[in-house]
Amino acid sequence: MEEILRIDHLYKRFEDMPVLKDINLTVNKGEVVVLVGPSGCGKSTLLRCINGLEDIQEGRVLLEGEVINPAGKTANKSRLKTGMVFQSYDLFPHKNILDNVILAPMKVQKRNRAEATEEALRMLDRVGLAERRDSYPRQLSGGQKQRVAIVRALMMHPEVLLFDEVTAALDPEMVHEVLNVILDLARQKRTMLIVTHEMAFAKAIADRIIFLDEGSIVEDSAPEKFFEAPETERARRFLSTFRYENVK
Amino acid sequence: MDPDILRSYIPMFSEAFLLTVRIGWIGILISLALGILCAFILYFRIPAASFLVKCYVELFRNTPLLVQLFFIYYGLPALGIRISAEVCGALGLGLLGGSYMTESIRSGLEAIPYIHTESALSLGMSRSQLFSSVILPQAFYISIPGIIANVIFLLKETSVFSAISLMDLMFRAKDLIGLYYNTTESLFLLVVFYVIMLLPVSVAGSVIEKKVRYRMFGD
Numbered sequence: 001m002e003e004i005l006r007i008d009h010l011y012k013r014f015e016d017m018p019v020l021k022d023i024n025l026t027v028n029k030g031e032v033v034v035l036v037g038p039s040g041c042g043k044s045t046l047l048r049c050i051n052g053l054e055d056i057q058e059g060r061v062l063l064e065g066e067v068i069n070p071a072g073k074t075a076n077k078s079r080l081k082t083g084m085v086f087q088s089y090d091l092f093p094h095k096n097i098l099d100n101v102i103l104a105p106m107k108v109q110k111r112n113r114a115e116a117t118e119e120a121l122r123m124l125d126r127v128g129l130a131e132r133r134d135s136y137p138r139q140l141s142g143g144q145k146q147r148v149a150i151v152r153a154l155m156m157h158p159e160v161l162l163f164d165e166v167t168a169a170l171d172p173e174m175v176h177e178v179l180n181v182i183l184d185l186a187r188q189k190r191t192m193l194i195v196t197h198e199m200a201f202a203k204a205i206a207d208r209i210i211f212l213d214e215g216s217i218v219e220d221s222a223p224e225k226f227f228e229a230p231e232t233e234r235a236r237r238f239l240s241t242f243r244y245e246n247v248k
Numbered sequence: 249m250d251p252d253i254l255r256s257y258i259p260m261f262s263e264a265f266l267l268t269v270r271i272g273w274i275g276i277l278i279s280l281a282l283g284i285l286c287a288f289i290l291y292f293r294i295p296a297a298s299f300l301v302k303c304y305v306e307l308f309r310n311t312p313l314l315v316q317l318f319f320i321y322y323g324l325p326a327l328g329i330r331i332s333a334e335v336c337g338a339l340g341l342g343l344l345g346g347s348y349m350t351e352s353i354r355s356g357l358e359a360i361p362y363i364h365t366e367s368a369l370s371l372g373m374s375r376s377q378l379f380s381s382v383i384l385p386q387a388f389y390i391s392i393p394g395i396i397a398n399v400i401f402l403l404k405e406t407s408v409f410s411a412i413s414l415m416d417l418m419f420r421a422k423d424l425i426g427l428y429y430n431t432t433e434s435l436f437l438l439v440v441f442y443v444i445m446l447l448p449v450s451v452a453g454s455v456i457e458k459k460v461r462y463r464m465f466g467d
Binding site: 084 | 349363364366367368369370371372373374377381382385386389464465
């Protein structure tokens with residue numbers, strides 16, 4: 001298997017507070033890696049470090065052998081290799097759906113409008129939203145907005161997709177429509193790192209589960225193993241918070 | 249009220265009206281230019297310039313236009329700079345308005361949620377692309393009501409121009425009252441002309457706001 005992403009001895013601190021401690025991780029092409037762990041364990045921060053939204057204090061992030069963080073002056077270019085979708089649907093409210101999707105391809109990649117539009121409509125169609133091209137974000141449901149946000153990230157042809165709790169702010173029915181889009185991407189053999197609290201989804205989609213706690217990788221295993229027989233006590237405790245049979 | 253007197257006063261009021269509108273709008277254009285410049289300086293936190301802008305805003309927001317006009321009209325000649333009453337009026341209004349416009353425009357810029365910055369950056373956009381395509385258009389829309397309120401406020405502030413001997417509406421009314429004691433007619437025309445000057449601005453303001461809203465957000 002071909003390695004695409006490598007994180008070497010990454011340390012991240014906010015002021016003096018350590019958030020990530022000595023993270024080492026390699027991801028192969030086409031792999032779907034799901035990051036789980038309690039709130040504040042650093043999983044979102046890890047995605048943001050890969051995307052270059054956060055600077056790191058030690059270590060480095062490499063994509064296809066090229067250092068993308070710390071990236072210095074080439075930060076904007078490095079970011080293009082990773083596509084990020086955030087928890088809050090962050091579409092630009094003053095642009096319609098089509099313009100949201102083609103803004104960055106036109107501005108950053110200098111693609112012409114007709115060509116970008118053609119690809120955008122094809123991709124929007126794939127998530128069932130091509131006919132909403134002229135709508136504005138505020139006219140869409142949360143799930144629809146999140147699907148557009150995914151298309152917007154895909155338009156930049158990133159090597160790796162990063163999903164940061166993309167369903168956390170959605171109603172249950174909408175969670176499903178967004179997760180279906182991500183499943184579709186997994187079938188296309190896209191490399192993805194997904195932070196989620198949807199354990200059933202994690203189990204279904206992941207090739208690997210990374211369990212983070214207090215800024216460190218505690219477990220790195222196949223989903224069957226992680227969910228059936230976690231190695232560490234911390235992981236067992238974490239997983240037990242998703243079960244309710246012993247509550248009463 | 250005597251209709252004949254009204255009729256005979258209208259040309260004089262019209263003349264004063266044109267002068268008021270002309271100097272008022274020149275002042276407003278100055279205030280907009282100043283406001284945009286100063287708001288950008290504050291938004292980008294440009295080190296020394298930010299401090300100067302803050303001093304300017306506090307100084308001009310917290311002193312009356314009348315006092316500012318006196319300083320410009322009588323102060324500058326003392327420094328050897330001669331300017332006409334008209335230039336003084338426009339400049340004074342522009343400086344006062346600039347401090348208000350700065351805050352209106354800055355509040356629009358600061359209102360854009362940080363997540364837009366992050367998502368634009370994560371799409372590989374540069375800081376300048378982010379600013380021109382994402383921040384500025386949204387900030388412009390948010391600032392419109394504040395800007396229009398300032399425009400109306402500034403047009404009304406022109407009523408102190410009479411203090412530096414500009415023949416504006418207020419000056420004309422006071423002058424005619426002093427000369428002929430036709431107080432009712434003069435004050436009536438004064439009100440009418442102020443409404444003629446300001447009502448279209450108010451109406452146009454809300455039309456612009458709706459149009460921009462529709463163009464930008466689709467409803």
